[in-house]
Amino acid sequence: MNPQLFLAFLVVAVALACTPGVDWAYSIAAGLRQRSFAPAVAGLCGGYALHTALLVLGLAALLAGMPGVLGWLTAAGALYLLWLGFSTLRSWRGASFSTSNAAPAAAAPASQFRIFLQGIGISGINPKGLLFFVALVPQFVSPDAALPVPVQSGLLGLTFVLLVGVIYSCVALLARKLLQARPGAARQVTLASGIIMLILGALLLAEQIAPAISAAMNRG
Numbered sequence: 001m002n003p004q005l006f007l008a009f010l011v012v013a014v015a016l017a018c019t020p021g022v023d024w025a026y027s028i029a030a031g032l033r034q035r036s037f038a039p040a041v042a043g044l045c046g047g048y049a050l051h052t053a054l055l056v057l058g059l060a061a062l063l064a065g066m067p068g069v070l071g072w073l074t075a076a077g078a079l080y081l082l083w084l085g086f087s088t089l090r091s092w093r094g095a096s097f098s099t100s101n102a103a104p105a106a107a108a109p110a111s112q113f114r115i116f117l118q119g120i121g122i123s124g125i126n127p128k129g130l131l132f133f134v135a136l137v138p139q140f141v142s143p144d145a146a147l148p149v150p151v152q153s154g155l156l157g158l159t160f161v162l163l164v165g166v167i168y169s170c171v172a173l174l175a176r177k178l179l180q181a182r183p184g185a186a187r188q189v190t191l192a193s194g195i196i197m198l199i200l201g202a203l204l205l206a207e208q209i210a211p212a213i214s215a216a217m218n219r220g
Contacts, residue, residue: 043119
């Protein structure tokens with residue numbers, strides 16, 4: 001693998017992972033509401049690992065070239081984000097954040113597994129993540145390198161998974177350390193997380209509905 005291309009990929013990947021979005025919102029919410037944010041972060045990483053596997057197998061480019069399938073994935077991801085946003089707002093209404101240094105109550109194993117699956121859903125079903133791997137990763141693959149192209153793609157994808165795991169863990173940890181003793185601020189951040197999920201879900205859904213409405217009006 002070309003060292004210069006790899007370093008350039010690291011710079012771009014870190015910049016993207018450090019850009020606040022729904023992944024950050026979910027990490028922050030997990031840091032504030034759960035005893036351990038590891039299941040949430042692991043779920044987010046699992047979704048990107050899924051994108052990496054699709055990229056290596058060549059399925060990512062195939063899906064990206066099928067607008068109909070991609071549209072349904074976008075709609076499903078949008079509805080999922082809307083549901084998760086509403087769930088976050090419901091928990092915000094009944095949430096109580098302790099002003100002590102004690103950690104939040106431990107979640108049951110089933111609840112932790114559900115949190116893990118939710119994280120996979122957030123990053124895995126998001127078609128923008130799929131397009132990120134299709135459009136960005138191949139630019140940092142060198143056909144002249146000793147390693148085969150699929151292996152290089154897999155290494156770059158797993159590098160991104162590792163980076164987001166570290167960055168999202170830091171985001172969740174900082175949210176807990178900075179806001180756990182400030183219940184008012186913690187509630188506001190949880191509210192903002194839910195609103196971010198709702199807005200992104202609504203925007204994604206609008207992207208799919210608007211062309212259909214426009215086509216129907218033109219036919220009329």
